[in-house]
Amino acid sequence: MADTDFNAQVRETILHLLAEANRVPFLFVGSGMSRRYMGAEDWDGLLKWVCENAGSPMKPYFQYKLTAESEGDGKKNTVYPHIASLMERDFLDAINQPKFADWVETHRAEFESGISPMKIYIADHLSSFQPTLMTEELDILRKATRHVAGVITTNYDGLMESVFPKYDVYIRQEDLLFSPLMGIGEIYKIHGSATDPSSMVINER
Template identity: 30%
Template structure:
């Protein structure tokens, strides 16, 4: 087996996951992606830069790491020295930072803001590496449902300029739409006082992140997830995976919709990297799909296979969702708008009504397909008593193991692939549910292909 074969197998696996879940991916982006494209620092490198800037800090970062300081504890230590440095040299900072009620960590966060603003590209044209330019093109083409990042910089906003950044404490509010948004869970240099940097910041964030945890659970259950820009030992990865721990298989099974992408510059033509990665979270092994690459373009391209129609922008979808949400939650209950309830009732009771109300056209004649193959795989799973599509998918794989036939690879009485533009959707019939129920119960079954 060669690395090219490995790439082909990974690409097929990603495509199958996208088809089965029928939703756009969610991206989890760490500092490694910014480092790749404009040499942004990781956390330790940022602390080293801060130490070099402030002459009041008595020791190098290594001194604190040897003393078993956590990174946020080093941030707390450095914040105190920056405060003293600022008051002894006010010309280094804006005047408003010296008001009595300014947070003492504001000085070091202001310098972090200045640093990232000085190194972050303000447009894609500033990226000179041709390989990186191609990667960014494929990354944009994914058109993810949402992006979650721990990065402080604004590079993602530059790439995904139709997406709405949700910064700091606003991430924790339940009125975000969760489509076409960049959740900056550790803050952003645009609102530098909100950065999650020192021990107090982390404690506050961890105490208030219940809504974020709920959103992560939703993303895990409904979307393919791609982690990129994190190392395997990154504490942020541990925290994120711990948030979804309660719905991770207790038997250590491979989670089929989480992919962890890691850079490896040592890959050769005959390299065959491993396809799984194991994290130990709360004493339990968590197995996810693992991808190694020294060039990310092919991975991003694989995740863009089922991208949304070109002319549908996240900004438009977000606006439509937000206005509908406001109508249902606020305007109609308060009777602040006139409502034609008969029109709305017709719209929601007829298959074509709601799309027509929104100005969306359906396929010319999908009724026969929808009648014969009404189920997505998630719905099949729920009909069989599972909480998601994973259980049904295992039964399909069992049939392939028993009979040598994968019912998803062709159009047949159990399954059909519907193509819409560049996208594909797998649909299943009641015959598929009956077949899988027989497999589930260990009964004899006949495969009619």
């Protein structure tokens, strides 16, 4: 089957299901969206980026990954937090390098309040990404605002906020549990947000 035929079939199937449901859909957005429109990494890629950029005494990423896989149950949703926990110990030593001196001073108050330096390092990295790829597709999605009830995303970045700027954003679990949610015009960042590094679900803790 040609790609165009397949795409048309998928489109028709989705339109049929939406018409049958007779309600406005919620979008579930994973790292594929951020990779496509901003060139950002997925969870695995972010952890690898930390290893490659932090420097000594960080080990090559594959060592953390193999250790975590050998110590865990092999499930993706538990292996990455375990990898991050292993990495954090070495990252704390890595930031003693002179190249981190200004960065540490900038974030000292956050570290002293108990926020993980590695989470802040990742959040800073993610803040450099902007939706500059395939912008014509994003423009179409922006125009569909009134046809999208809300967004649930595992991404830390601000892509969805840039697409739906008028939607209310909920980041922390307590926001979801104790806020008067409307169920429409809302973005639920269930793994936290780079705008609040302490909220980011990365390690086992």
